[in-house]
Amino acid sequence: MSALPVGAVTGAFRPLVVIPVYDHEHAIGAMVDGVRAGGQDCLLVDDGSRESCATVLRELARREGVHLLRLDRNQGKGGAMIAGFHEAARLGATHVLQIDADGQHDPGDIPRFLAAAAAEPAAIINGAPVYDASVPRGRLYGRYLTHVWVWINTLSLAIRDSMCGFRVYPLAPVLALVRTASIGRRMDFDPEIIVRLCWEGVPVRNVPTPVRYPSDGVSHFDVWGDNVRISRMHARLFFGMLRRLPWLLARKWR
Template sequence: MLEPLVVIPVYDHEHAIGAVVQGVRASGLPCLLVDDGSHPACAQVLQALAQAHPEQVSLLRLAVNQGKGGAMLAGFAEAARRGHTHVLQIDADGQHDPADIPRFVSLATQHPQAVICGIPVYDDSVPKARLYGRYATHIWVWINTLSLQIRDSMCGFRLYPLAPVTRLVGEETIGRRMDFDSEILVRLFWRGVQVISLPTRVTYPSDGVSHFDVWRDNVRISRMHTRLFFGMLRRAPRLLWRRVAGTGAA
């Protein structure tokens, strides 16, 4: 039986997070806000949300900003401590539609050992440079998995089975900032975890705040793809055999 916990990594999204939490609460799932070292204005909003809905919303505060990946790793650890089986990740900036949460949970109920990964269905609000720039990462992910099965590795709306994630983060180092989303999917895929894609509507973003640092994060992502490429070379025979045997992620 699935026991999912919604984990929302938050860094200074005080204007959007209220609507996101309201949408999550409508799903009926418990929600953990991970305050990733936000400034006082956002920290106060998060505290108020947790106090207003203590039966469903809880708050984990990180004293120092650790990046999206660091916040999610803290959320995974807390979810495991509480005995949850799955973690549903959704971004705090309002670009994802919480009304789709039941669709993720329904698909995970059918495939409890798989990652259910959102595929963005964009409206006209998406910046064209961001849209086209994603394809560089898509291509690298397809190279590093020797597969086209991970159709989008950058969407921050996804549902993880917690057991394989806990094993992975206990044994390997995962990027702690904007390199996190792609890297954890590739490394889970390498370990034989099924990845199932689910289209979901995406808008850009409701509060106009993005923490993507064009220079630093692109350098991190490039380094991540390079590390994964050499990791793929060591795993290539096994990955190719999985394709031949028909056991690759779907």
């Protein structure tokens, strides 16, 4: 697997699109087409998919600008993204644009996200969903409970949506964080990592983006298991916030 081509380099800003994939063989081709249409290289992280999906991913990886990392067993979205961060760094990226494989997000918005990241490379560029009628109401209302906990745990309204899987990370602080902190490896990953990066002083910029549910009808959200994980995560973060409270208040005052 080669490093990113010279054409992907603009100054010190070298982004790579990372897509965690688990059994999304019917949607991933269109997502890769959308990413490549904007001229961006991408890394597909095969999170232990079944053979039918793995075959599709191997075929996609034959294309120019498409890299593939195969995990032998399913590690969850967070585990796949953490593996993707390390592989992106090995390929020479400075930033990772994370986008879901199932077609929820519009790859046509990738240039906007990367432009925002290039303008402020130290910040997380965070997707703020604009939903259409396809959003399940239970999922929509449930997200607001997570939003409230995130606002409490950061003492801030800076993160408009902590569960959106479309965002740009600066790699250096992410790699430093995953070396020192235990972060949820499944659907608790997206809200936990952005809260912890916020604690570390990484600024968050929110970019509105359309979200639809999903093109191939495959969702790996476990209503019971993932809600339990997310509830435990909020409890951990709350006590983490209490330990950091003097520092967070001082920073907020400044």
